Each structure stands twice: as C-alpha cells, then as structure tokens.
Amino acid sequence: MAMEVSMEEAAQAVQAGEEFERRPVPEEAQRGNKSFWGMYAGEHTAGTEFMIGPLFVAYGVAFGDLILGLLLGNLAAVLTWRYLTANIATRLRVTLYYKLEKICGRRLVTIYNLANGLLFCFLAGAMVTVSATAVGVPFPGVAMPALNDTMPTGFSWCLIVLVIGAVMTFVAMKGYGLVSKVGHLAAPWMFLIFVACGLVTLPKLESLEVAKILTGTPLGNNPKIGFWGVFFFAWFCNGAMHLGMSDLSILRFAKKPSAGWAPAAGMYLGHFVAWICAALLYSLQLQRYGEDASVAPGPMVFEAVGWAGLICVVIAGWTTANPTIYRAGLAFQGIMPKVSRTTTTLLAGLVCTVAGLFPAFAMKLLDFVGIYVLILAPVGAIIVVDVFLAKRLGLVSDPAEKFRSSFNVAALVAWIAPAAIGFWAVKHFAMPLPTYVTLPVYVLSGLLYIVLSKLWQAKAVA
C-alpha cells in the first residue's frame, strides 16, 4: 500500500539516495525533462545497434522501406512512451514491479521476474558475442561467427567469450555504477563513431544507387521483410519498456509526462542514424565479399575506422551487457530473496556467458527481440486496464492487494494465453518476425484481463 510521506521524510530519503522501490517517488526526488534526454540517447546507441542495422540488410530490406519504416516506426515508439508509459508513470510514480505486485500478487511477479531475468541473460549474451567479435580481431586464429552460425565457432572463440563474460560478471557483481558511468561518458563519442562508419563507407561503395546499396534480397535462410517489418520492429523492439511498462521505473522520476518525449533522442540517434550507418557497413561487405561476407561487427568496424572502432564495439557491447546482467541478478534475487545479490548476479553472469558462446542470439537478434517483447509486453496491457478502465468497468484496481491475494489467476491467463497464441500465429502464418503480432497480442491481453477479472473478482468478493 502506498505510504504518505512528509516533506521532511521525503527530503531525507532523497538525500540518502533512496530508490523508492515500494512507495511513490516524492516531489523532491523528481527530475526535470532534461535529465532523461541524455539517458535515453545513450541507452539506445549501443551494442545492439551494430547487429540490427546489418540484420535488416540480411533480411532483404530495401532502402526506401528502411528509411520510411524507421522514421514512422520510431515515431510510433516515441508516441507510445509519451502518451501511455509516461502518463501512467507520472500518475502512479511507482516501479513496474511494485504495481504488478499490487495487481497480480507476489507469486505472479516472481514468475515475471524469472522470465525477465532469463531473457535479460540471453540479451546480455548476445552483447558478449558482439564484444567478442571486436576482441577477437587482433587474433588471427579466432573464427568469427557468420550470419547463419548458431554454434560456437571454435576453441579460440570460446576462450574469448569466456574471458569477456567473466570480466563483465565480475564488474556486475561489484554493482554496475562504474560501467553505467562509462556508458554515459562514452555515448556522445560512440554516436560519432557510428556516423563515421557510415561516412567512410560511402566512397567505398561500388555505386551510390540505393538499389545497389540495399538490394532487397534476403540472405541465407532469412525471410524477407519490407516496410511493415521495419516499422513493427522499430516500434516494438523496446516494447517491454514502453508497452510493457518497464520504463515506469525510470519515468516515475519525471516531473511531467512530457518527459516521455525524451526517448526520441534514443530512437532517432540510435534506432535511425546508428542502424542505417551499421547497415551501410554490411552492405559494403556484401559488395566486396558476396554472400559469405561476415556480419560480425568487430571486423566490419575495424576495417572502416580502425582501432577507435574496435574500442567502440567493445564498450558498446559491454555497456549494454553489464547493466543487463545486473538487472538479471536483481530479477533472480526477487525469486530467491534469501540469496545475496552477488550470488544471483554470478548466476546471471554464468547464464549470459554460456549464451554468448552461441552466436544464435546475436545472429537472430531481430527474432530474439521479438520473442522477448512478446513474452514481457502483455503485462503492460494489464496495467493499462487497471489504471484507465478498471473503475469505469466496475473492476477493482490493484485487486491482489485489495483481496490480499498472492496470485491473480486472471492476470496470469491474460498474460500467458495471448502470448502463446501470438507464438502460434507467427509459426502458423510463417510471419517473418514476431513483432508483427505484438500489438494484437497486447490488445488481446487487455481484453482478456477485463473478461477474466470480472469472473475472478466476483469469486474473490463472494
């Protein structure tokens, strides 16, 4: 239950650096919009961008589809953050986990934490792979993973991944403050490295005709995607954060909902400029070496801009992976509260490092991100119903808290069933990417929660 806080208590809490994990953020701890712009810009100019841009090329995206799809898809993402996430965040001022606990009950939040933690580990593993492609460049014996590689490529590769994973895990166990700081410090420079990669690629291309830069032909066994594929991916790749309300934890500190415009910095610097520049890098590789060209970021960037680029790839992968390992450790600790954060972070790091050995997570990053969002985003629909519709529909808000339940069955079914239907639909209709079904799954989740809540709450009251 939210506690009323006196101004003096709030000021003391702010001074002590409290995170307000189980109560609304008081006015004294709230921040102006400016502080969010830099954070979002840095967060979305990262290791994943080195893979996603080239993967669009591998999935046969044509130039016009890429530009228009990214312009409009990123706009949709920003509007979602602004008018959905930021509105709820500044209204409630609590974390996603706290709000979920009040709606769904502690035991259901534990299941969410498990899913979240595991997915974080695999995402971090993909970033270990990205960093490894840079660390491996100076060592000629290291076989870089190719586009269709899913298994480790050799002993040297495994050794590099294990060393990187161990270092990242050790730093995460210490608390990720330093790495977060390095990430924020590196962000302006990293963005310029991305732009530099794009600029130096242009004169090396065989032709500046857009149809020859992005041919629109998918590679390997990848399906082809066009405008809608790019649009839906750009909109929903961060679906866990905006639709899924994970960014309640960040935007609850905003003074006004207009802070929800801040992700535009990340979307248009990272998910537009950086993705296009990274795509150009791979296009050049394909023109030079044909379909056997490596999509590994390290060698591509080294060829473009040298050692500065390698440093950028390492930092970009590291500054994405480290906080993710840390968050996975926290998520696991939510499931095993008696185990120390250090131990759970070690566990997360082990899972992440093993995942990093397998290039599958990096080479199939578009699919993995889609799966990630499909699993985590639906809980956001439950929160939307609880905040905006519950009263109008005669439902109790925060039902798990009100009925003292640790397990809201309606929420569980509304979360899992639509996601399962979504997975089935992607397979059955051979959709190129899971992000095609994110929105219908989200809406279905909300509708199902309304219907099931009517039944569950009537039973709970009786």
Add this chain to the structure above:
Amino acid sequence: MKKPAFLVSMLALAATILPPVLFLAGQLEAAPMKGVMLASALIWFVAWPVANREES
C-alpha cells in the same frame, strides 16, 4: 581544470568526426584518418570524465 578539460573533450569529439568527413571528401587517406580517430578517442576518455567530475 574543468573548463580546459571540457574544451579539450569537445576538440576530441571534433577530431573524431572531422577525419571521416575529410576522407569522404577525398582530402585524407584512411591510415591517418584512423590514427587521428584513435588519438581523439584516447583524449576523449581522459578529458570528458575530468570535465564532468562533480565538485566535492
């Protein structure tokens, strides 16, 4: 110390993007471009933290 460090870090950022622009314009070869970018990276990572150091 912070003001000079800020100036140096901004020069380092400029030295990160200017060489590729010159390369694109055909005014600079690849090897010196990469060398300047590496030097500017190292300068950035020294100067920017100093420029952003919080007053104790």
